[in-house]
Amino acid sequence: MKLIQKPWLWSWLAAAAAFALTVALTEGRGAGELAYAALSFGAFAAIVGLGQMLVITLGPGNVDLSIPATMTLSGTLALKAMGSDPGTAWMGLGVALLVGLGTGLANFALIFLLRLPPIIATLAASLVYQSLAIWSNRGLRIKPPAGLADFATGRSFGIPNVALVGLGLSILIWLLLERSVWGRWLLASGQNLRAARLAGVPVEAVRAATYVAVTVFAAIAGYLLASFSGGAALNMGAEYLLMSIAVVVIGGTSIAGGMSNVPGVWGASLFMFLVVSxxxxxxxxxxxxxxxxxxxxxxxxxxxxxxxxxx
Amino acid sequence: MRIFARYRILLPVVSLAVVLAATFYMQPRAMSYFGINLLFNLAVPIALATIAQMMIIMVNDIDLSLGAFVSLVACITATFLSDSPMLGVLILLALVLCYAALGAVIHALDLPAIVVTLGMSFVWGGLALFILPSPGGASPGWLRALMTVKPPYIPMAVCASVIIALVTHLLVIRSGIGTVLRGVGGNARSVERAGWPVVRLKALAYGLAGLFGVFAGMALVGLTTSADANIALRYTLLSIAGVILGGGEFTGGKVSPVGAVIGALTLTLAASFLSFLRLSPDWQIGAQGAILILVLTARLLFTRRDAEA
Structure with missing residues (x-):
């Protein structure tokens, strides 16, 4: 396939253009800082975008609207569990992952057992998660443990740590999609659910894994974002609802399903930050x-x- | 088929009746002209927004920009329509035409509606911020008078809901063009083969959605007497939930205007009911989600029974 036909090319070109136009204004000053900020903030959008991409790949009508509520809940509960005590970062991550697992399973239970359309199921469930977060938060602003905060805002090899985490997750997803049977099953289910089922693909297991994956990713993003910004806020996930859908589509993933695009999500995430700056x-x-x-x-x-x- | 059709509208009616009965049980004093008007007052703009969303869902699309659009209309109503009515009317007409054009573009270029409306939500939100950077404005006097009119015996909110339901029922279910529009949702290709210009039909459906979105924003300002750029953002999700609660489906052009209005009333009432329950405010949002899930579960039981029959 020629380079020009790569669907992720456009989001990267757009991001580069936005970057160039911004830097042109300052005549090259601050280019490094801008790139660093774009990588930091883009990482959060990319992590939730990767999860949303998997769900959208499942085909028309599949979208997860519970991402913001899951982010808030995982950030809140993880920080509460850690209680600013040093050395609890891994335990907090465990809490966040459990939140992601729980919300994902709950979402899929509504979709599978009650046969609700995913949009409505995740929307209704997200209201419950939001309530849980409000109830457990009670207006408290608990600071993350110092070590974790340093990690979330720090850098290694000149690249923000959150971007490195996002990159690791992207490579994992890319390997899963391109090199594993599970990835083939996901694409097949997205292209034609009925045909995939008749061909012996365990479509319900694939859907369950996908709906769990998206909330686990949202939970990781919420955990990192809460550590990055020095505490969990009840509205911290709000902007990621539209953002997660926008980065997937701008990144070249087909909204009709059955086609994923990992590099495009990154290009689009950087672009969404760069265009605003x-x-x-x-x-x-x-x-x-x-x-x-x-x-x-x-x-x-x-x-x-x-x-x-x-x- | 007749039983099926009857069941579809039966369930929204029953769920409204149950929530209403529970509300009256909790707070018997609400069972009065004044009480009912208070309970359902804010339902009028939500019902109009739900009808707007229904027009889009009818042609198999979904509108994620509706909340931002209603907010924009509210801002225009509170500023331009109030200060220079002619200009205000022209702007609102232009907005309806924008919606129609959007529908035509989405169909002609075969774009995903969910993404285009997502982009439009930024556009509407930005315009609203541009017009009214801080909350304010004033409701035109006639609009305020219309929304607070007190007809004898039946509260205004109930009257308005019945009229909205009746008009849209005639338009979408009874009229010829409404049937063709639902056909576009059912099978756009066969409608096209039958000689109908689908581009124009989609533009019409979107235009109608824009029109009802404009009505929703105006009704909202008539009630609140002022506006801000974020006043109706939650309408996007409320309207989708209302359509589904009312027995509509995301695909196949299966929608019910009467059901959609009842769904919007149920959602509004659920919020009041929860405050009567003296539920901790922490759980109010969650309980709304739970009610939504409960009603949809009930619908599942109904449709299963119907399939067996």
Missing amino acids: MLNSYGAGAGVRMVLTGLIIIGIVIAASTRRIPR
């Missing part, structure tokens, strides 16, 4: 910034659709 540095107000962001998202979707092979 570009508009900021050009002095656009909050309103103008939002309008332009929306128009750019639609523009990319249109550009992506015109290079599709006509049916």
